[in-house]
Amino acid sequence: MSEQNYEQRSLKLLGVTARMQTLMINQNITPLELVNCANAARAMYLTATSNKKYELTGLFYCDFCNRDSSEKGMLLVAGLRNTHICSECVDICRETLDKKRPCGE
The missing domain is CATH 1.10.287 (Helix Hairpins)
Known part of the structure; x- marks a missing residue:
């Protein structure tokens, strides 16, 4: 090419x-x-x-899709080491795992 x-x-x-x-x-x-x-x-x-302004306002980002917590309907779950995942990424992970699981589990 x-x-x-x-x-x-x-x-x-x-x-x-x-x-x-x-x-x-x-x-x-x-x-x-x-x-x-x-x-x-x-x-x-x-x-x-990191900017102190973000810590004071409570603005967090999903570590997978980078959406911020200010978006309407955005639900973030905090994990270890200051990691966060949004509800949409959790749903995608759940769907992916469900597809990979053998039938009957």
Whole structure:
């Protein structure tokens, strides 16, 4: 494929993906370990850049879809380590698990 068909950001992301795949192979890192590392880095970034205004207003975000708690009808459930999941993402997870369960359980 021609590189001119891609936006600059897409090309950058493709390069990052290729480097991550190489790193996984060379360092014998599993995809789960890489995801856990990314989640830890994201949590550290959010902690370092958190704005006190959000803490005072009680504005929280779903860690899966990034919707905020100010949206009408949004219900967030808090978890460990300041994680949150909205009711819509819970429903999606429930549907996914129901599809993966063997019949009769």
